[in-house]
Amino acid sequence: MIASLREVTVAYDRGPVLGPFSLSLEQGEIVALVGPSGCGKSTALRLLAGLEKPTAGTVERAAGRGETSVVFQAPTLMPWASAIANVALPLELSGEPRAAARIRAQEALARVKLPAAGAQKPAQLSGGMAMRVSLARALASNPRLLLLDEPFAALDEITRPALAEDIHELWAETRPAIVFVTHNVEEAAYLASRIVVMTPGPGRTAGEIAVQAALPRPGGFRATAAFRDAADAASALLAKAMGRAA
Numbered sequence: 001m002i003a004s005l006r007e008v009t010v011a012y013d014r015g016p017v018l019g020p021f022s023l024s025l026e027q028g029e030i031v032a033l034v035g036p037s038g039c040g041k042s043t044a045l046r047l048l049a050g051l052e053k054p055t056a057g058t059v060e061r062a063a064g065r066g067e068t069s070v071v072f073q074a075p076t077l078m079p080w081a082s083a084i085a086n087v088a089l090p091l092e093l094s095g096e097p098r099a100a101a102r103i104r105a106q107e108a109l110a111r112v113k114l115p116a117a118g119a120q121k122p123a124q125l126s127g128g129m130a131m132r133v134s135l136a137r138a139l140a141s142n143p144r145l146l147l148l149d150e151p152f153a154a155l156d157e158i159t160r161p162a163l164a165e166d167i168h169e170l171w172a173e174t175r176p177a178i179v180f181v182t183h184n185v186e187e188a189a190y191l192a193s194r195i196v197v198m199t200p201g202p203g204r205t206a207g208e209i210a211v212q213a214a215l216p217r218p219g220g221f222r223a224t225a226a227f228r229d230a231a232d233a234a235s236a237l238l239a240k241a242m243g244r245a246a
Contacts, residue, residue, distance in 0.1 A: 008057030016202040028175040032188035035198030069138035084118035108136040128159035168216035189230035206241035
């Protein structure tokens with residue numbers, strides 16, 4: 001097991017936002033969290049990242065310091081710095097010499113298919129390129145646990161599928177555990193080996209779907225019965241959780 005949430009709840013002054021909610025994550029597994037806005041998906045991700053503590057329940061993380069990376073919905077890049085400087089920053093903050101960090105940052109940019117973008121600043125990048133730089137920054141430390149918080153939400157319908165395929169290619173290299181937050185059941189069915197559907201907030205588990213297909217996905221997977229069955233099952237669970245007929 002790489003990480004787990006055991007009967008966790010999170011409550012703020014305005015009231016409860018998550019739980020009780022449980023999730024276990026094995027090494028190399030890709031899990032999608034799907035649910036309506038406000039159900040606590042991003043809160044669960046922050047618990048797994050160690051960025052927040054639960055009000056009750058237990059969080060266990062096998063990944064050590066520097067072995068967890070998070071990619072947020074917005075690329076969160078330093079606007080004044082080059083792409084390579086943005087990618088190298090976490091490495092330098094962890095104590096790696098600047099020259100070595102820049103070499104690893106360039107390698108990470110090449111992994112996300114941006115080998116020539118190192119000198120460009122965020123304003124010079126398209127939305128898809130900026131997200132790839134953010135992904136490169138997350139991958140530069142070779143994390144055991146990669147957390148993706150709706151990274152495709154602001155991207156166009158052409159860029160989104162291509163980036164999803166890239167994530168699978170990158171996963172195949174080192175096989176980190178991945179948790180992916182999304183509203184989109186088809187993205188979940190494509191990316192994940194397991195889909196966890198959550199109820200409206202405070203989010204609980206409405207059900208799980210195992211996607212019966214190998215990772216990375218074979219060509220044309222979106223046209224297969226396995227993809228359609230997983231997406232339809234997730235849609236039905238989500239509709240039921242929200243009190244609507246499927």
